[in-house]
Amino acid sequence: MTALIETEHLTRVLPEIIPVTLVRDITLSIGDNELVAVTGPSGSGKSSLLYLLGLLDRPTGGTLRIGGRDAGPMDERERAATRLSELGFVFQFHFLLPEFTARENVEIPMRKLGRLTRQEMHDRAGDLLASLGLGDHLDKRPDQLSGGQRQRVAVARALANDPPLILADEPTGSLDTRSSEQVFTILEELVRKRGKSVVAVTHDLDMAARMDRRIELVDGRIR
Numbered sequence: 001m002t003a004l005i006e007t008e009h010l011t012r013v014l015p016e017i018i019p020v021t022l023v024r025d026i027t028l029s030i031g032d033n034e035l036v037a038v039t040g041p042s043g044s045g046k047s048s049l050l051y052l053l054g055l056l057d058r059p060t061g062g063t064l065r066i067g068g069r070d071a072g073p074m075d076e077r078e079r080a081a082t083r084l085s086e087l088g089f090v091f092q093f094h095f096l097l098p099e100f101t102a103r104e105n106v107e108i109p110m111r112k113l114g115r116l117t118r119q120e121m122h123d124r125a126g127d128l129l130a131s132l133g134l135g136d137h138l139d140k141r142p143d144q145l146s147g148g149q150r151q152r153v154a155v156a157r158a159l160a161n162d163p164p165l166i167l168a169d170e171p172t173g174s175l176d177t178r179s180s181e182q183v184f185t186i187l188e189e190l191v192r193k194r195g196k197s198v199v200a201v202t203h204d205l206d207m208a209a210r211m212d213r214r215i216e217l218v219d220g221r222i223r
């Protein structure tokens with residue numbers, strides 16, 4: 001079976017006067033239906049790795065295949081199209097657009113992909129939000145929602161185009177304990193019940209222990 005993402009010797013060096021190596025010689029594979037933790041000390045390259053896996057940054061060495069396709073030769077347009085259809089992103093901060101409702105925020109990636117009619121987008125966004133417990137909040141703007149609710153809207157947005165893989169960078173990092181647990185449970189259920197894969201950067205080792213597998217980084221390398 002084709003891995004969702006496969007890297008070989010993936011490396012990212014910043015071309016400073018004294019070059020800074022963010023990620024070094026990472027070889028990994030993310031398969032279907034896996035819940036994977038990325039852990040490591042602060043500054044070990046976790047976010048940098050996630051940005052490379054998410055085609056938000058380009059490696060300076062090694063290869064990355066996504067859905068069996070080599071990302072190396074892709075131009076920005078192809079990378080953007082691949083991000084939209086193959087990947088969902090959840091960050092520590094929700095990055096919802098403040099002037100739009102929860103439903104509109106979830107519709108945005110669907111509009112960009114342009115595969116659904118207006119009505120289909122409207123219905124799908126409503127269904128996704130309802131499935132994450134936000135059925136009563138569809139028409140609220142981010143500032144009318146709690147932190148945990150906003151992060152659930154961000155998860156719904158990540159699922160908008162039904163990608164097989166969700167990349168999450170400290171998805172519960174700015175939430176209180178109860179909201180963290182809720183959001184983590186949702187990510188777990190994406191894997192257990194909806195057949196998704198999730199790769200989540202976390203500082204929380206208890207959370208990491210509940211995941212299927214852990215990729216531990218030290219100084220940009222897998223330990």
Ligand SMILES: Nc1ncnc2c1ncn2[C@@H]1O[C@H](COP(=O)(O)OP(=O)(O)OP(=O)(O)O)[C@@H](O)[C@H]1O
Nearest residue numbers: 014020021022040041042043044045046047048049
């Ligand atoms: N644009 C940049 N210029 C210089 N150094 C950078 C840049 N981006 C990241 N770094 C450095 O690269 C290292 C890896 O950063 P990264 O954010 O990937 O680590 P992290 O493991 O996610 O850290 P944290 O847990 O604190 O979020 C850090 O030492 C960081 O300071």
